[in-house]
Every structure is written in C-alpha cells, then in structure tokens.
Amino acid sequence: MRDALWTALKTVNDPELHRDLVSLGMIERAEVEGRVAHVKVNLTTPACPLKGKIEGDVRAAVLSVPGIEDVAVTFGAMVRTGGQPALPGVKHVLLVGSGKGGVGKSSVAVNVAAALARDGARVGLMDADVYGPSVAHMLGEGGARVTANAERKMQPLTAHGLRFLSMANLSPAGQALVWRGPMLHSAIQQFLKDAAWGDLDYLIVDLPPGTGDVQLSLTQTIQVTGAVIVTTPQDVALIDAARAIDMFRKASVPVLGVVENMSYFVAPDTGLTYDLFGRGGSRKLGSLPMLGEVPIDVAARQDADAGLPTVLAHPESTAAQALTQVARNLAGRVSVQALSDLPEQLPVL
Structure with a gap:
C-alpha cells in the first residue's frame, strides 16, 4: 500500500511550480498506519499562498488509494535557493x-x-x-x-x-x-x-x-x-x-x-x-x-x-x-x- 500511496502523491502538482510534489522533493513522509495515511509536505516557503489547495489535492489523491479511509496532512517548509546564497546564510x-x-x-x-x-x-x-x-x-x-x-x-x-x-x-x-x-x-x-x-x-x-x-x-x-x-x-x-x-x-x-x-x-x-x-x-x-x-x-x-x-x-x-x-x-x-x-x-x- 505504501507504493500505491507514493504513486498517488506523484499525481499532485505544486500549483505554482507545475511539477509533482514527489519529483520536487516536497514529500518528507508518506506512511500508512492501519487505514490512515500520514503525509508530511515541506512547502517551498512558510508563506505559501496556495497551501490550502495543496492540502486539498493531497487529500483527494491519497483517499483514492484502495484501503485508505483517512489522511493526516502536516506541513513543514524549506525555502530553497536556485544557486549559491546571495550572502552567507x-x-x-x-x-x-x-x-x-x-x-x-x-x-x-x-x-x-x-x-x-x-x-x-x-x-x-x-x-x-x-x-x-x-x-x-x-x-x-x-x-x-x-x-x-x-x-x-x-x-x-x-x-x-x-x-x-x-x-x-x-x-x-x-x-x-x-x-x-x-x-x-x-x-x-x-x-x-x-x-x-x-x-x-x-x-x-x-x-x-x-x-x-x-x-x-x-x-x-x-x-x-x-x-x-x-x-x-x-x-x-x-x-x-x-x-x-x-x-x-x-x-x-x-x-x-x-x-x-x-x-x-x-x-x-x-x-x-x-x-x-x-x-x-x-x-x-x-x-x-x-x-x-x-x-x-x-x-x-x-x-x-x-x-x-x-x-x-x-x-x-x-x-x-x-x-x-x-x-x-x-x-x-x-x-x-x-x-x-x-x-x-x-x-x-
């Protein structure tokens, strides 16, 4: 069921970056305990303007997996840089x-x-x-x-x-x-x-x-x-x-x-x-x-x-x-x- 969970998460795109959460490395945790899935998403910024949409899309995708009846979504955040930091830190x-x-x-x-x-x-x-x-x-x-x-x-x-x-x-x-x-x-x-x-x-x-x-x-x-x-x-x-x-x-x-x-x-x-x-x-x-x-x-x-x-x-x-x-x-x-x-x-x- 874990593989099916990750496969489902690959169908969820970040609405601004237009790539799936898995390939973007935004899924920190995705596990199934009983019939409940636990997913932690690391947003690309704590101030993500579309956090609610991401949560809704994750829930919909995960609940489509047979055998999963509920999903607990939690969030973290990690601001990324495109290259070298502008200044140290x-x-x-x-x-x-x-x-x-x-x-x-x-x-x-x-x-x-x-x-x-x-x-x-x-x-x-x-x-x-x-x-x-x-x-x-x-x-x-x-x-x-x-x-x-x-x-x-x-x-x-x-x-x-x-x-x-x-x-x-x-x-x-x-x-x-x-x-x-x-x-x-x-x-x-x-x-x-x-x-x-x-x-x-x-x-x-x-x-x-x-x-x-x-x-x-x-x-x-x-x-x-x-x-x-x-x-x-x-x-x-x-x-x-x-x-x-x-x-x-x-x-x-x-x-x-x-x-x-x-x-x-x-x-x-x-x-x-x-x-x-x-x-x-x-x-x-x-x-x-x-x-x-x-x-x-x-x-x-x-x-x-x-x-x-x-x-x-x-x-x-x-x-x-x-x-x-x-x-x-x-x-x-x-x-x-x-x-x-x-x-x-x-x-x-």
Whole structure:
C-alpha cells in the first residue's frame, strides 16, 4: 500500500511550480498506519499562498488509494535557493523599489517583511534609503542604537519577529547625511557584508526612490533574487515606475512583480469604494505579475506612525489582508524563480 500511496502523491502538482510534489522533493513522509495515511509536505516557503489547495489535492489523491479511509496532512517548509546564497546564510535578497518617492514603498517593505516573519520565515529588513531612512520608525525602534558583536560585526536590531538595520539607528536623530556616491557605496557594503544577519530565508531591502548610486551598488555587489516595484495607479507615478523596471532589467535583476499601493479607498461610513488615483493603472506596465492592490487606509498610516506594522496591528483590515497576500504572492514568485535552477528530478527520501 505504501507504493500505491507514493504513486498517488506523484499525481499532485505544486500549483505554482507545475511539477509533482514527489519529483520536487516536497514529500518528507508518506506512511500508512492501519487505514490512515500520514503525509508530511515541506512547502517551498512558510508563506505559501496556495497551501490550502495543496492540502486539498493531497487529500483527494491519497483517499483514492484502495484501503485508505483517512489522511493526516502536516506541513513543514524549506525555502530553497536556485544557486549559491546571495550572502552567507541568506537565501534570497529581494529589492523593494520605486521610480519616485511618496508611493508608500517603505510601508510596503515593512509590512511584507513582517507578514513573511509572521508566517514563519526567517526575515531581515535592510533600510537602504540612506538619506531618508524610515524603517526604524515604522518598526518602533527609532531610538535604538546598533552595536557590534564579538566578531566586530554590526548586530542587526530585532522587532516584530524580524532583524533590521537602518541608518536611523547609526546617526544622530534629525541629522542630514551629505554624502557622495563612494560613501553611499561604502555604507551599503557595510550593511550587507559587515553585519551579522545570521540565517535568513529572505533579506528585504528597502531602496531609496529612483535609479541612483544605491541601486547600482546593490546590484553590482551581490546576487539579487529579484525586485518588487511599488507604484500608485496614476500615470505620473507609472512613468517613473517604468524607468525603475528598465534599470533592473539592464542590471539583470528579475522583476518579480508590481504592488499597486493607494489603489482605492473604502469609505468607513458608507462602505463605498472610490478609485481616487485610477485603480488598476499599474497594469499599463505590461505583463509583469500583479502582486496585489493595497487600499488607502487611515489605520495603516496610524500604525506606521506608532511603530507597528498594520499586518500585525490590524490583521483583519482590508489593507492588512492585501499586504499579507502581497507577501505570500511574492514568496510564491521567489519559489518559481528558484525552480529554474533546480534539477528536473529530485531523489525521493
């Protein structure tokens, strides 16, 4: 019966990777005890957006095996890399960028990082917006100071289940940094290579707006898994978003998808939806995957000012649910990206 169980599991495909769970090496355990099958599936990310579908498909396939009357499905997760890790211990570096300021890029980066960490991933968040760092404030740690460990490496701070570094925690509050390109490059190098990030599934990097020195330093220094573009729907933002997409393509960084922020507004008193900036405008950017549409939300702004990601403060709100789905869709895109370098067949353990 065990052989029949494994044969049945070979008919179940990962809905994003479009290969069966057995050849992908995602089945850690498949045994039969009496008339009950016990199956453990290792997802390619703790934030798998289609976990429910995978469970349903596994149940249906296993229950088709004669003699099996019930199935207990459990899950683990193992984030895979397509090649060499970007940094020691860091499986994926993901850049969150925009063509212009004011589109809510940092808010998206913070909430995506927090959502991935809440789902069980090991997450780091690097604030690469050296001139206008805001990540520390949004995490409620604006007054914290970065220290060095025994190996004289910067020790990332921790907040809400993730590790982070920001220039706001290294320079005096309110002090402007008047730096030229070489100094920016040196700072980015230190954040990446002189910090004790530890073992991470994802390192989210909040980029400054535009297509300048920081973006070039990052893409030329380490292997980046991919980039996310944050934009608002109106044409004036889309023009600059297109420039950011072009920059990443020229730097050979895959663009994993687009987040349309401030996509719409739901009036709290009437429940009516208003497309203040032209919802869906980001689809003009072409065939890039749409990771999600995030509404304007007063509570999300208040949460950011209070130093608590809205996905944690108000997880049931429309904005928080949209941002959580963005995080899970992004994790799914990373899994697809990593698959391209995996062997066609993996051994069954």
